[in-house]
Amino acid sequence: xxxxxxxxxxxxENTLFCSECGxxxxxxxxxxxxxxxxxxxxxxxxxxxxxxxxxxxGSGPLAVRLRIGESGREIEVPLNKAIHLGRxxxxxxxxxxxDLSEDGGLEKGVSRRHARILKREGTVVAEDLGSINGxxxxxxxxxxxxxxxxxxxxxLQLGKLLIEVELA
Amino acid sequence: xxxxxxxxxxxxxxxTASEDEVRKAYRALAREHHPDSSxxxxxxxxxxxxxxxxxxxxxxxxRQKYDHFRAQQGSDRSSAIHLRPVASHKTxxxxxxxxxxxxxxxxxxxxxxxxSRLPLNLCLVLDRSTSMQGMRLQQVKEATxxxxxxxxxNDALSLVVFSDRAEVLLPAQSNIDKAMAKSIASTIxxxxxxxxxQGLLAGLQExxxxxxxDSVNHLILLTDGQTYGDEQGCLEEAQAAGRSQISLSTMGIxxxxxxxxxxxxxxxxxxTSTYIDSPRKVxxxxxxxxxxxxxxxxxELVLSVNPSSGVRMHEAFQITPHIRRxxxxxxxxxxxxxGSDQGKAVLLEFRVEGLSxxxxxxxxxxxxxxxxxxxxxxxxxxxxxxxxxxxxPDASADIPPPIVTALGKLAIFRMQEKAMADLEAGExxxxxxxxxxxxxxxxNLGETDLARAALLEAGxxxxxxxxxxxxxKKIRYxxxxxxxxxxxxxxx
Numbered sequence: 051x052x053x054x055x056x057x058x059x060x061x062x063e064n065t066l067f068c069s070e071c072g073x074x075x076x077x078x079x080x081x082x083x084x085x086x087x088x089x090x091x092x093x094x095x096x097x098x099x100x101x102x103x104x105x106x107x108g109s110g111p112l113a114v115r116l117r118i119g120e121s122g123r124e125i126e127v128p129l130n131k132a133i134h135l136g137r138x139x140x141x142x143x144x145x146x147x148x149d150l151s152e153d154g155g156l157e158k159g160v161s162r163r164h165a166r167i168l169k170r171e172g173t174v175v176a177e178d179l180g181s182i183n184g185x186x187x188x189x190x191x192x193x194x195x196x197x198x199x200x201x202x203x204x205x206l207q208l209g210k211l212l213i214e215v216e217l218a
Numbered sequence: 219x220x221x222x223x224x225x226x227x228x229x230x231x232x233x234t235a236s237e238d239e240v241r242k243a244y245r246a247l248a249r250e251h252h253p254d255s256s257x258x259x260x261x262x263x264x265x266x267x268x269x270x271x272x273x274x275x276x277x278x279x280x281r282q283k284y285d286h287f288r289a290q291q292g293s294d295r296s297s298a299i300h301l302r303p304v305a306s307h308k309t310x311x312x313x314x315x316x317x318x319x320x321x322x323x324x325x326x327x328x329x330x331x332x333x334s335r336l337p338l339n340l341c342l343v344l345d346r347s348t349s350m351q352g353m354r355l356q357q358v359k360e361a362t363x364x365x366x367x368x369x370x371x372n373d374a375l376s377l378v379v380f381s382d383r384a385e386v387l388l389p390a391q392s393n394i395d396k397a398m399a400k401s402i403a404s405t406i407x408x409x410x411x412x413x414x415x416q417g418l419l420a421g422l423q424e425x426x427x428x429x430x431x432d433s434v435n436h437l438i439l440l441t442d443g444q445t446y447g448d449e450q451g452c453l454e455e456a457q458a459a460g461r462s463q464i465s466l467s468t469m470g471i472x473x474x475x476x477x478x479x480x481x482x483x484x485x486x487x488x489x490t491s492t493y494i495d496s497p498r499k500v501x502x503x504x505x506x507x508x509x510x511x512x513x514x515x516x517x518e519l520v521l522s523v524n525p526s527s528g529v530r531m532h533e534a535f536q537i538t539p540h541i542r543r544x545x546x547x548x549x550x551x552x553x554x555x556x557g558s559d560q561g562k563a564v565l566l567e568f569r570v571e572g573l574s575x576x577x578x579x580x581x582x583x584x585x586x587x588x589x590x591x592x593x594x595x596x597x598x599x600x601x602x603x604x605x606x607x608x609x610x611p612d613a614s615a616d617i618p619p620p621i622v623t624a625l626g627k628l629a630i631f632r633m634q635e636k637a638m639a640d641l642e643a644g645e646x647x648x649x650x651x652x653x654x655x656x657x658x659x660x661x662n663l664g665e666t667d668l669a670r671a672a673l674l675e676a677g678x679x680x681x682x683x684x685x686x687x688x689x690x691k692k693i694r695y696x697x698x699x700x701x702x703x704x705x706x707x708x709x710x
């Protein structure tokens with residue numbers, strides 16, 4: 051018997067998804083994020099391209115579109131509330147809006163609670179949430195808990211995971 | 219023994235038939251074709267063929283020899299249907315408890331099939347109740363005219379409208395006078411209520427009148443309202459239609475129709491139900507339905523599983539073209555028609571128990587289809603699945619990604635099923651919670667629109683104790699369509 055870490059339902063061995071709550075039962079997300087080693091984290095994105103001018107008009111963008119990692123998976127999320135980025139871990143009650151587990155989040159040093167994107171007075175900002183391996187915008191590392199403006203075309207990096215940002 | 223003869227089809231049984239089934243099939247046919255009961259010399263011939271088939275298939279050693287030879291020959295044999303299985307595990311643990319085992323089965327038409335189109339035998343059954351007035355009826359008429367234009371000479375068409383009663387506007391016929399048919403379609407006037415069974419009965423009768431050995435029989439039923447009191451009758455007719463290879467496309471327009479009913483009717487006849495949220499979409503949906511009917515190569519696919527002892531089928535779902543729960547009759551599942559443009563993917567979930575160590579045969583899966591265009595119209599292919607049963611787990615083994623992806627989408631579909639069941643049982647808070655969890659999963663898949671709809675309905679449910687008619691349909695039809703393609707975000 052195996053037990054769903056999210057809702058506790060018991061399933062027969064080898065079951066892949068919880069039939070009650072849809073949780074993937076093989077994910078070993080209780081592992082903590084390992085520090086990637088000091089000095090190892092540099093900017094892995096390109097320096098030349100993608101740095102856009104700020105263009106904030108009216109009440110600002112309504113949604114943010116993220117193109118994640120090597121897979122290029124795209125997600126569009128409305129900006130009506132803060133968007134948390136991290137790795138889903140039901141066991142410790144972490145439910146980020148954007149779960150980066152499947153994008154190699156663990157290997158690339160993404161914390162469970164890594165960063166968030168939100169709109170503040172019409173400007174979209176990114177904030178590092180005290181992550182172990184850091185958050186970068188276009189190569190610049192953010193100070194933890196100090197939000198920085200995020201622009202259309204910016205490159206966001208969580209640990210070593212690169213995310214392209216589009217504002218709509 | 220004649221290897222070029224298909225003894226299984228002579229007895230009308232699948233490859234996987236048990237000894238008992240072989241005997242029963244033989245007895246029934248032998249009685250029917252006994253030479254004493256007829257003077258016809260063909261009967262005697264047929265009877266001899268039956269005896270030959272029975273002799274071979276009833277003897278385990280002869281049957282094995284025959285199967286073996288046919289299987290070897292199978293590599294040269296051109297089946298119109300191809301099977302590609304993906305199993306969740308290559309290694310299973312030897313343990314006393316039950317364990318799960320999944321098989322994702324891709325069923326595809328052969329790519330080198332001749333492009334001959336089967337004749338359609340199509341009936342449109344259209345709701346003309348008062349509520350269809352205006353844009354809805356106008357679009358339905360336009361869609362009907364465009365379908366008439368797209369038909370070929372050997373296609374048969376009939377046209378039925380219903381309100382409180384049914385009326386056959388165009389009796390089933392091929393070689394249609396298109397101008398005449400289109401002008402008939404233009405005369406449809408709205409009035410009255412919605413009594414679906416009347417329309418359905420009239421439509422099915424028309425299809426019976428023009429059906430042939432090779433035709434793709436299909437009924438498109440479009441409604442915008444609730445039918446009262448005749449639901450059970452509609453379901454029974456849909457089931458009977460499915461049994462005689464008539465599939466139904468049931469389409470609901472607007473939000474005031476019974477999705478449970480239309481869904482079940484489509485499922486019982488191996489057709490599709492569609493939610494049309496705007497009249498503007500009617501023309502495209504009708505045209506797409508008829509286009510895909512024109513691509514049908516196998517009229518009826520039947521999947522059968524022959525499991526080893528200790529292995530049993532637990533549940534079965536179709537994953538593509540859209541997610542739906544399949545209803546196995548024993549180890550046999552009817553899958554409906556197969557088109558040349560699109561395969562089907564089916565996910566089978568098994569329970570495995572009490573296997574001993576070593577390489578073990580788990581099951582044989584056979585898919586058969588009626589392919590009228592082929593010389594040997596009964597086409598089939600089968601696969602055998604085995605696993606290594608070991609005492610220690612294989613740590614390096616990964617679950618194949620297609621299985622994880624399919625199951626992930628299926629998980630959301632099943633939560634939707636459960637949320638609706640909770641709601642039905644009056645468990646409002648359980649249903650609300652499920653919708654919320656579902657929204658999180660959808661968000662992770664990048665399905666923002668559907669996630670938003672689920673959240674909105676969760677909120678409404680918590681406040682009012684019910685879902686909106688529209689939200690209910692959006693969630694149901696949205697979750698089943700999850701499997702279609704990886705979400706592409708349109709660039710504007």
